[in-house]
Amino acid sequence: MLIKLSGGTVYDPVHGINGEQRDIYIRDGQITRKPAATVDIDKTYDLKGKVIMAGAIDMHTHIGGGIVNIARMMLPEDHRQDLVSRTPLTRSGCGHAAPSTLTAGYRYVEMGYTACFEPAMLPANARQAHMEMADTPIVDKGAYAMLGSDDFFLRMLAAKKDQEAITDYVGWIINATQALAIKVVNPGGISAFKFNQRKLDLDEKNEYYGTTPRDIIKSLARAVRELGVPHPLHVHGCNLGVPGNMQTTLDTIHGVEGMPLHLTHIQFHSYGTEGDRQFSSGAAEIAEAVNANPNISIDVGQVLFGQTVTASGDTMRQYAGHWHANPKKWVLMDIECDAGCGVVPFKYRDKNFVNALQWAIGLELFLLVNDPWRIFLTTDHPNGAPFTSYPHLIRLLMDRSFRNDMLATINKDAAASSILGSIDREYSLYDIAIMTRAAPARSLGLKNRGHLGSGSIADITVYNDVKNKEKMFEKPLYVFKDGELVAKNGKIVKVTTGGTHVLRPEYDKSIERSLKSYFDKYQTIKLGNFKIDDDEIVEHGNGNIIVQPCT
Amino acid sequence: MNTKQSLAIVQKDVPCPFCSIHCDDLIIHNHSGRLKIKENGCHIAVDRFERPLPQSKPTIRGKTATLDEAISQAAGIFKKSVEPLIAGLGTDVGGMRSVMELADKTGAIIDHMFNDGTTRNFLVLQDLGWVMTTMGEIKNRADLIIFAGTDAGNYPRFYERVVWNEHSMFNYDTKNRDIVYIGENLDTSQGKSPSGKKPTYLKCPQDEIGEVISVLHALVGGNKTQKKEKISGIKMAHLEKLAEQMKNAVYGVIVWAPGELDFPHAELTIQNFCEITKYLNRETRFAGFFLGGNDGGMSANNVSAWQSGFPLRVNFSKGYPEHDLQKYATANVLKNKEADALLWISSFNPEIKPPRAKIPTIVLATPDTKLDFKPDVYIPVSTPGVDHSGQMVRTDSVVSLPLKQVRNSDNQSVKEIVRRIAELV
Numbered sequence: 009m010l011i012k013l014s015g016g017t018v019y020d021p022v023h024g025i026n027g028e029q030r031d032i033y034i035r036d037g038q039i040t041r042k043p044a045a046t047v048d049i050d051k052t053y054d055l056k057g058k059v060i061m062a063g064a065i066d067m068h069t070h071i072g073g074g075i076v077n078i079a080r081m082m083l084p085e086d087h088r089q090d091l092v093s094r095t096p097l098t099r100s101g102c103g104h105a106a107p108s109t110l111t112a113g114y115r116y117v118e119m120g121y122t123a124c125f126e127p128a129m130l131p132a133n134a135r136q137a138h139m140e141m142a143d144t145p146i147v148d149k150g151a152y153a154m155l156g157s158d159d160f161f162l163r164m165l166a167a168k169k170d171q172e173a174i175t176d177y178v179g180w181i182i183n184a185t186q187a188l189a190i191k192v193v194n195p196g197g198i199s200a201f202k203f204n205q206r207k208l209d210l211d212e213k214n215e216y217y218g219t220t221p222r223d224i225i226k227s228l229a230r231a232v233r234e235l236g237v238p239h240p241l242h243v244h245g246c247n248l249g250v251p252g253n254m255q256t257t258l259d260t261i262h263g264v265e266g267m268p269l270h271l272t273h274i275q276f277h278s279y280g281t282e283g284d285r286q287f288s289s290g291a292a293e294i295a296e297a298v299n300a301n302p303n304i305s306i307d308v309g310q311v312l313f314g315q316t317v318t319a320s321g322d323t324m325r326q327y328a329g330h331w332h333a334n335p336k337k338w339v340l341m342d343i344e345c346d347a348g349c350g351v352v353p354f355k356y357r358d359k360n361f362v363n364a365l366q367w368a369i370g371l372e373l374f375l376l377v378n379d380p381w382r383i384f385l386t387t388d389h390p391n392g393a394p395f396t397s398y399p400h401l402i403r404l405l406m407d408r409s410f411r412n413d414m415l416a417t418i419n420k421d422a423a424a425s426s427i428l429g430s431i432d433r434e435y436s437l438y439d440i441a442i443m444t445r446a447a448p449a450r451s452l453g454l455k456n457r458g459h460l461g462s463g464s465i466a467d468i469t470v471y472n473d474v475k476n477k478e479k480m481f482e483k484p485l486y487v488f489k490d491g492e493l494v495a496k497n498g499k500i501v502k503v504t505t506g507g508t509h510v511l512r513p514e515y516d517k518s519i520e521r522s523l524k525s526y527f528d529k530y531q532t533i534k535l536g537n538f539k540i541d542d543d544e545i546v547e548h549g550n551g552n553i554i555v556q557p558c559t
Numbered sequence: 560m561n562t563k564q565s566l567a568i569v570q571k572d573v574p575c576p577f578c579s580i581h582c583d584d585l586i587i588h589n590h591s592g593r594l595k596i597k598e599n600g601c602h603i604a605v606d607r608f609e610r611p612l613p614q615s616k617p618t619i620r621g622k623t624a625t626l627d628e629a630i631s632q633a634a635g636i637f638k639k640s641v642e643p644l645i646a647g648l649g650t651d652v653g654g655m656r657s658v659m660e661l662a663d664k665t666g667a668i669i670d671h672m673f674n675d676g677t678t679r680n681f682l683v684l685q686d687l688g689w690v691m692t693t694m695g696e697i698k699n700r701a702d703l704i705i706f707a708g709t710d711a712g713n714y715p716r717f718y719e720r721v722v723w724n725e726h727s728m729f730n731y732d733t734k735n736r737d738i739v740y741i742g743e744n745l746d747t748s749q750g751k752s753p754s755g756k757k758p759t760y761l762k763c764p765q766d767e768i769g770e771v772i773s774v775l776h777a778l779v780g781g782n783k784t785q786k787k788e789k790i791s792g793i794k795m796a797h798l799e800k801l802a803e804q805m806k807n808a809v810y811g812v813i814v815w816a817p818g819e820l821d822f823p824h825a826e827l828t829i830q831n832f833c834e835i836t837k838y839l840n841r842e843t844r845f846a847g848f849f850l851g852g853n854d855g856g857m858s859a860n861n862v863s864a865w866q867s868g869f870p871l872r873v874n875f876s877k878g879y880p881e882h883d884l885q886k887y888a889t890a891n892v893l894k895n896k897e898a899d900a901l902l903w904i905s906s907f908n909p910e911i912k913p914p915r916a917k918i919p920t921i922v923l924a925t926p927d928t929k930l931d932f933k934p935d936v937y938i939p940v941s942t943p944g945v946d947h948s949g950q951m952v953r954t955d956s957v958v959s960l961p962l963k964q965v966r967n968s969d970n971q972s973v974k975e976i977v978r979r980i981a982e983l984v
Contacts, residue, residue, distance in 0.1 A: 072865070074957050080864045082684050084882050087868040091879040099663050100879045102868035108880075109865045132695070135950060135959040139652060140865045159699075159728050202700065202810070204844050216729065327840065337688040342846055343957050344695035345728055351688070529726040532694040534572040537583045537961055544950065544961060548653060 009050050010035050010043065011491065016055030016470060019441040020062065022450075022459035026438045032060065034466040037491035041462045055470055058485060061441045062458050063122025063467030067448040068242075068272055068307050069389040071112050072126045072140030072149070074133040075319045075349040078339050079106035079390070083317060083353060085335070098500050105317045105353075105390045113145040113506070115396060118498045120469035120484040123148040123457065123506075124395075127191050127242060127272065128321045130154050132344035134185035135540055141508060142551040146494055148467075149551075150452070150509035152242050153187035154321055156224045157198035159345040160526060166217040171230055172516075178231040179515025180523065184539040186510045188452065188556065189239035190232050191272075193321040194246055195221035198348045201324035208324065210246050210259050221246050222263050229267045235513035236558030238453020240268035240305065245277050248325040252281040254290025261297045261304055270451065273309025273388040274298075275370040283425055287362055289369045292427070295376035298383070305451060306377065307384035310370035310401055312393035313358045319351050319390060326350025344532070356393070364422035366392075368415070374405055375431045380442040381450070399481035405435040406477045453556050454509065466491035507554040508545055514558075566965065569597070573963050575604045576651070576944030577907060579852045579954035580694065580714045587965050594945075594966055601715035607907070608945060612968055615926030621933035630976060633921045633936045634983035636900050640919070642876050643667040644898035646889040647913065647923075649854040649905035651943035651962060652950040654973035655862035658904070661981040663867075666876040668898060670889045671859045672911060674871050676818030676851050678884045681860075681870055682826040685884075689833040692812055692846035693955040697721045699728040701736065703808040705801075707832060708742040708768050709816035710749070714850050714954075718749045737804060741768055741793075761801070763791035765820060769828035771798065776835040778802035805835075811845040818851050850954055854907045855943075857952040858959075889914065902980075906940045906973050923973055941970040949974070 011034040018030040033040045033049075043049075070076050080087075087102035092111045094100040101108030103115060116124055124144075129137040129151035141149040155161050155178065164174050178190060196219055197208040203216050210221050229241040245260050247253035257277040261269070271277065274294060282288035298304050315334075320326050323340055330338040330352050339351040356363040370392070377383045385402070389395035404411045415423050423429070435443075449458020456464045470486040483498025494502045520535065527535040545551055566589055574583035586598040587608060594608045617629035624632070637643055645662055648655065648671040662669045671677070683689065697704065698721035711717040727733050738750040738758035742765055750758030763771055771791050777784045779802045788795055805811055813832045820828055832847055839845035852860065860870040867873050869882035885891065892898050893916050902921045903913035909927040913920065919935045922928075926939035943949040944962035949972075952959045 077861055077864050078684075078956075080868050081681065081860075081870045082688060084685055084869055087880075087882075091881075093878040094663055094875075099660070099866070100875060101866065102880065106868070108868040111868070130957075132693075133957050133959075135961070136861065136952065136957075139862075139950065139959070143656070143866055163728075202696070202844060204809070333688075337684075337686060339684070339688045340690045340840075341957070342692045342696045342700075342844075344693050345699050346695070530695075530699060530728050532698060532720065533958055533960065534583050536572050537574055541961070543948075548656065 010047065012049045012052045013060060013468070013470070014052050014054050016058045016060040017473070018060045018460060019437050020460040021438060021442045021446040023461055032460055032468070034488065034491045037466055039460055039462055039464045039466050053486065057473060059437060059471040059473050060460070061469050062445040062460055063469050063487065063489065064120050064444045065448040065458055066116070066121055066124040066386065066395060067384055067452060068127045068386045069124045069395055070126060070128060070319050071124055071144060072109060073129055073137035075128060075321070075351060076106055077140065078349070079317045079319045079351045080108070082337060082339060082351065086315065086317070097503055103396065105315065105394050109140050109143040110145060113147050114500050117146045117487055117489065117495050118483070118500060119396070119398065120471070120481065120487055121147060122467035122487070122489050125149065125188065125452065126151040128152070128154050128193065129185060129187060130321065130343055130347040131158065131181055131185050132346040135544070138186060138508065138540060138545055142545060142548060144506070146489055146504050146506055148506040148509060148554065150188035152189040152191040153181050153185045154191050154193055154347050155181060156192035156195045156228060157347055162196065162199060162214065162217045162219055165219050165223060165227055171227065173519065174227055175231040175234045176515040176519040178228065179235045179513045180519050182235070182237070182511055182513055186508065186540050186545065188509050188511050189237055189242055190228060191242040191244065192224060192228050193244040194248065194324055195224035197221065197246060197324045198321060201327065201348070202342050206324065208246055210256050210263065225260065225264060229264055229269055233267060235515065237511060237513060238556070238559050239451055240270045242270045242272055244272050244322060248276050248322055249329060251279050251287045254278050254280055254294055257294055258297050261301055264303070266303050268303045270305045272307050273386065273391065274306040275309045275311065275366065275373060275392065278369055278373060285361060287365065289365060289372055289426055291369045291372035291376055295373055298377050299379070305382040307386040308370050308373050309386055309388035309392045311356050311363065311366040312387060312397045312400065313356045313363070313367065314393065315355045316390045316393055317351060317353045319349070321347050321349055323348035323350045326352055345530070358418045361419045361422050364419035365426065367418065368422060368426035368428045371404060371411065371428055372426065372431070375433045380439045381447045383443060384448050385443050399478045402440060402481045403476065403478040406440065408432060408434050453559065505550050505552070507552045509554045509556055511556055511558060566967065570963060570965050573965055574944060574960040576942070576951055576962055577603050577607045578714055579850070579857055580717055580720070581951060581953045581960045582716050582720065583960055589965055592966060603715060610927060612966065613927050615939035617939065618937045620935055626938065626971065629936050629938050630979050631983060633902070634980050636919045636921060636935060637665050637980065637984045640665065640900035642898050643900040643902065644889065644892050645669045645902045645904070647672045647904040648859040649907045649911065650973040651855055652858050652862055652952070654904070654906065654943065654977065655859050657974045657977035657981060659862060659866045661977050661984065662875050664981055665984055666878070668874045668876070668887050668892055669863065670872050670887055671856050672905065673818060673851070673853055673856045675888065676816070677856055677860060678872065679817040679820060679826040679829050680849060680851070681884055683829045683833055687830055687833055690836045690840055690846050692848050693957050694721045696846070697812055697848060698724050700810040701812045702731065703737045703739070703804055703811040705739045705741065705811070705813045706745070706750070707772070707813055707815045708765050709814065709819045709850060710740065710745040710747060711814065711816070711850055712746055713816065717850070723753055739801060741771055761793045761797055763793055766822040767791035769831045772828070772831040772835055774798055775802050775805065776831065776838060779806050779835065779839060805839060805845070806843065808843060808845065811839065811843070812848050814848045814850065816850040848955065852954050854905070854911070855951060857954055857956055861952045861956060904973055906942050923976060926970060938976055939970045940976060941968040941972050943972070946970065947972050
């Protein structure tokens, strides 16, 4: 089957193609060079005047795993606002803040996304995360294993074990849990909270282990680099949501000694203490530090107004945030001396000073960070807003007058204390293609995704070129996944199974000896049963494994 | 499931599917198809694993049929049905995935055999939320464990594994743990520590545990209580002592079994557990833990939640999932004659009997299940974790176990049979 996408306007930043008219050919699921004139083309799509990009990639979205499933179970009233009926092609489910896996897969694809990555896979809960991801159709998936509050790592760090041993452990975890990267959440703070510590600054010690978040970040970042994990250590920093936390974030950036680091949902970590309410934007300082440090990448975790639910591994900060639960119910879990999770429903209100300023801070960050290769578009779904609000967010970035209209409607004091209105920058389609495709693919080490070069997997999105960018990005004209047309005019036309991206870093296998006795003594599951076999992911026929190379 | 593959004669680290704490250290010997647990089998595991696998054939209205005929007959029942009920749901994640597909396709109501208990929990989760913990945290961290309305006796190795464990991560002397029971008819013998330390037993009727917890809540909050000498038969002085213990605990845990709190509006008692735990976390660390969801109950609720958005008791008849914790209970649906066909699934426990309903009934059950009526279709099924591999979610709803195949069976899995029915509908 040879498909020709004829005459579309192509945005392919990996190849420096910025809105040029090009033909794209697809054969056997891959993009291929222009065939000889004698070769028959099976199907041609006339795409003159249409915009073509690679399929979009969400590199930080809570789509699968126990945390999300608790959110689903506790929020029937949210689902009832957005029930999804079965069609001859698609299964029923529900949407909004914590959608069912099936609906999440469909909606991502209908929005032009072809891959999404679960950033908070607790090793103890990894099997369930993979089962949920396998039940998320069409899109490719992958997950980052969460470390940093797990006892095995902390006791090694406390005992000042060689970095080599820690690196082997991290390599073992990536293999055992079928992960693509490593994330750390409130480094050591989830553990500290179990010892009843209520806050943990970058240089504050965990009372039991004596380790600091700074030690943890450095050690894990080093392990990630030594193992050749393409994606830098994915850091959810200390003091999430705390006024003044921008200093912690700046210290984190400066403390990593030039090692690559990805700071996630940085909006929640960019707060100052200026003004009457002692809550202000630290976006300018953070953006300046990001601009000055090429080893740092970020995603924003944009807040958008409305009802959502916050789901996080950061039990310490989720406990502190539970007072603001809306509706008034919340869940906290301590998990297996490994990690934890907190689920707190939340409603961001545009007339609330703090919420409105959070909204402005996120946008300021987007607009003040210069290099779109190092800033990714996220809402930290569902924490800042559900992922279905991405088209709206793209419009805010691309359309200054729309942005200023919105700014005029938010809490007046928040608007007045933000510099947002004075920023003229508008994102171009090329910028959007970088931050939602090329850059996340490069950051995650997905070499044949995120671009439209020959040999790349044919994950392709075709948009109508509409002035209203929210409308444009809401319902793409065509979405191709692995070369198959899966959505048309924002509706699924074919359901396929996606793959799971994993990494297989090499490590010294002898670490299993000490791990085995550790598991036998302290854990509630055997080492062999903790590890997830490939079979478990593929045997149900709803997924396959895509092994990505280490660097 | 591959019945042709040769299986190792002795398998180690075998996860047990038969109760929801899913011990995974069993050593099982397969001697020509007869299983013997060499190590780490509780009485439930021994009883279930070591039963011989009897020959059993599918039947249609009592008459022996081929599997294909039975599946086709079952599909025919679904095709005619306007509102089918798929209940029992004693199966693993794979089986549940097939059930979800069939339910969605046929507009069925789904419910699990033990969801009366689980529902009490979900009522609280959806109204208040909670602070919970997992087995690994209890094992390594808990210094006070309060068993409220349960002695955990239905989970035979609970104490061995996470209460009187020899090693703990943080060098706690686990033998010094304070164990407290609140409730009635509880066997507290396992609450005695290996060093001889005795548990505290505060006796009160099960349906008054909630009141006792309320008084404890008032006491830990420093509020005034009624000037009574006793609350529900428990001396106030004993409650005052327990309140102090709770406040001073480094990591306290309240354990309950929702299925054993079997009285009207027991969810309010569970709500009291969750409210006091939340309150105690203002100063110290405290968490809840529940024992429940046997026979695949936790797996069924989790799969339902991730695929439909709702935990069990979901009705797909309108084309989208509708969730109601009371309305779609099996007993309620059958009593009100809301279903016109029943598919009953029970692949773990031969003692579980399908409800006898005056509607076309399909039974998928273990081959040694003794039915007291002739269902329209009966198909013997293999047992997950014995006859085929799979996954199950543990009671803490966090850890899931990879089940192993330790025996060959000619019977098909629920996953396979329900998938085939769904294909034909």
